[in-house]
Amino acid sequence: MTADHPHAHAEGPNYLWAALLPLTAFLALVWGINQHALPWHLTLDWAPSLGLAATFRVDGLAAQMLALITGIGALVFIYASGYLAHEPRSGRLFGMLLLFMLAMIGAVTADNLILLFLFWELTSLTSFLLVGWKHEDAQARAAARQALLITLGGGLALLGGLILLAQIAGVWTLSGIVAAGPSLHADPRLSAALVLIMLGAFTKSAQFPFHFWLPNAMSAPTPVSAYLHSATLVKLGVYLLARLDPAFNDLPLWEFSLVGIGTLTAVWAAVLALRERDLKRILAFTTLSALGTLVLLVGLPSPGAGLAVAAFMFAHAMYKAPLFMVAGNIDHATGTRNIDRLMGLRRLMPWTAAVAVLAGLSMAGLPMSFGFVAKDVIASAKAESEVLALISYATVLVNATAVAVAGVAAVRVFWGPPEAPPGHVHEVPWSMRLPPLLLVLVALEFEFLPNLADPLLVAAAQSISPGLGAMQAATTYSFEGTLTALEITLGIGLLLFLAWDRLHALLHRVHWLDRFGPAAGYEYLLHAIPRLAAWQTRHLQTGRLSHYLRQTLAALLLMGAGLAVLSSATPRFDWPALLAWPPIAWAWALACLLILTGAVSALFLRQRIAVLMASGLIGYGSAVLFLFTGAPDLAFTQFAVETVLVVIAASVLPYLPAAKALPRPGKSLDYILAVAAGVATFMLLLHLAGMPENTELAAWFAAHSLPEAHGRNVVNVIIVDFRAFDTLGEIAVLAFSLLAALPLLAGLRRQRAMSSGS
Amino acid sequence: MKSGSVLLERAAPLLYWAMLIIALAILLRGHNEPGGGFIGGLVAVAASALLAIILDPAAALRRQPLAPLRLAMAGVGLTLLSGLPAVFLGLPYLTHLWSGGWSTVLLFDLGVFCAVWGTLTGYLYPLLEADPR
Amino acid sequence: MMLMLILSLSVLVAASVLLILSRDTLRLVVGLAMLGGAANLMVFLAGRPGSVLPPIIAAGAETLPAAANPLPQALVLTAIVIGFALLCFALVLIANLARQDARQDSDALRANEPVATDPIKPPVMEP
Incomplete structure (x- = not known):
């Protein structure tokens, strides 16, 4: 298998042409936005008999997501064609990337809740396949499974939440729910619905305590990480929260959950980033931090927060995707991502270094970068909504870590003396240089010509905060105060950068983080499930028929009793009918006598042939009853059967072991079950006899x-x-x-x- | 398993045919009077059992149109077939058709008869072949 | 009289359950057959037996006067035959089992159960 040698020098098939698909979609989107005013609607018949229609809706927020999905998608496809040039199985990866892209497009354009859920789960599934692409690698398989279990688990919660929300609102579309808005607040079920939806969004966007799947998913190939784990997939949770925010942003539950969890995630991830040595994982932790910040911003009630979300979501995608590609280039060229072994790559990889610096500037939020604009908007949003001082301090720490990580990614690995110059290190092919460069240049252009990006950002912001006026948004770029805050942030960030190794050593010694963190909890649960299964298998599945029968019977009786209690139907005993003498009553009496004799003697006779014959008495009793209650066919059938049974029984018995008296039947538990079954039958039949007869069918x-x-x-x-x-x-x-x-x-x-x- | 009684052994085939004719009569009149394929089939089984006990299973087998499993399967096949004519006339499967005194219902009931007769004699004969001890 | 029949049926069900739970395979099979018979009678009872007239349309008449309910009869008739076939099958089965293990103990039937060293599945019962 050549698959074991990903860097074998056989040329794999080149899938550069695949980039045409997202590129065409991107160009169509740009053309469409210029030609037709947002929002766009599309309604298809889905299941008309159920009143279901597949409704799609593209507003500002969806258009922004679409631009990221298709635009960055096109560049990631170009990048992947270079990254996987020597990979014979690359066709499959391109296919899955394409499928993922379609799922994302569906998820951000779906207006119908069920459609949204279906596309949401499809992104989880394709992401599972993409993360586990190197399926020979046990670590990749575990990471893929972890991502799948967590996001699908969250997806189930989301489904419950969406159904509940739709029932409360009475509509099955997102736009309908947002339009219903505050009128839903009075419903007592709303809290449960929102908690479930937040669970879905938090798992998807890797919020604390579900954050750990994202760094582990870094075992995916770099194009996948650059696409899924920075720009698109992980933003889907934030997208849904932002989408619903106009309806719920003045609910304390909503606001406090988003602000609290967002802040916690941002800070926690910033601290954990310092514990890492793997460049890609460090970037993943800062992505977590950014996602936390985004959730926090969605939770802020001020109208400016909408603009902050839109701007930061955009800025983050524009610098984080290139940085992932930088990490991929370094890995591709040197074979390692460990920052201890990477130094002075500037001369060997000048293009990659240039990208790293430009993207790093934006990540650090320095002036002259799009990241600066975003930071500025965020600052004004927070100023507007009177956040707690604690959150402000947290933000400074988070931003400072971003500065330090930008320093690591852009300065530390490229500057300094080349440590043990690896002879074979060379710059990567143009297909891996061009996409990140294009991204950072576009971001730079937006900084100098904000008019280009403004319409899209403002449209997106207005979807999140409908109260935001266009003029207000345009004048929000104020820069007041940003510079002072920036100085503080930069100062702390510089200190963090310089003390990186010492901090790392310090944090690395804190072992309880590994032992008691949420990731450890996940592992514990994962192993507890088979243990529980083993325990219950050992106790329920004993391999003894009598145990199974007892369990089944007890369960049946309990279910019957439960139903009887729950239905709370008053039993109707029709005593006159029960006690009435039917015509030919002696036949009934004879039948009862035969049945009773048969039942009791089958129980207490100790010879096998006698037991079989006694059971025949029950048949004869039934036949007598049938004969005198207008059922001659049944009577004849039963008589014939009993006659043949005698022959069969007589011929089978010789094969059974020689006659030895059977023991007394049953233990005390069996007697209890038997009596319970008898009583249940008695009650059931009494009730049945009291019910009015339905003669419709007979007639x-x-x-x-x-x-x-x-x-x-x-x-x-x-x-x-x-x-x-x-x-x-x-x-x-x-x-x-x-x-x-x-x-x-x-x-x-x-x-x-x-x-x-x- | 011979009974040992010469008289019984001579009378057994006669008894068998008589019971079989009764069984067929029960089958035929079943649509209007008590009876039908199930009961007729059981009477036929009783007839076969009688012969198998008095003479031996091979003797009963010889006087049966088909061996038990084939008889049972042929019975299922007959009931399956009886529903087909309706399909050719564009009616739902198993819609029975009548023409004078004859009908596909009779075919269906004959199938039931054969299935019961075949199945139960299939259990009986091997068990009656010989005493294991 | 109906009450009497209901009582008899309840006793029949209780006796069948006790037989099913006993570990002797023949009792198990007989118990199942008896439970089947009880079920047939319950279905029959649901049709409210009372009329002695069979559901057969008299010559010249077009429809049934007050006669027994035909539907439960049709259901029970096929059930009797099927139940009998099941009983035959079960008897042949336990006769075969007797070849392997003369104890006729249902708990001893472990040919397809896991071995004692299996880490998850239950250990073999002590004979």
């Missing part, structure tokens, strides 16, 4: 038997005509039972041959 059969089926014996007509299909199935079962018994009968014949031979 129908009686009326149609002769005119339509030309038969006077209604029972036979039902069997062979009205319910002929049932009868067909029954005699087929009969015949196939013989087929199944043939090997058993042959076994008996062999036994006979052996015993007569010996």
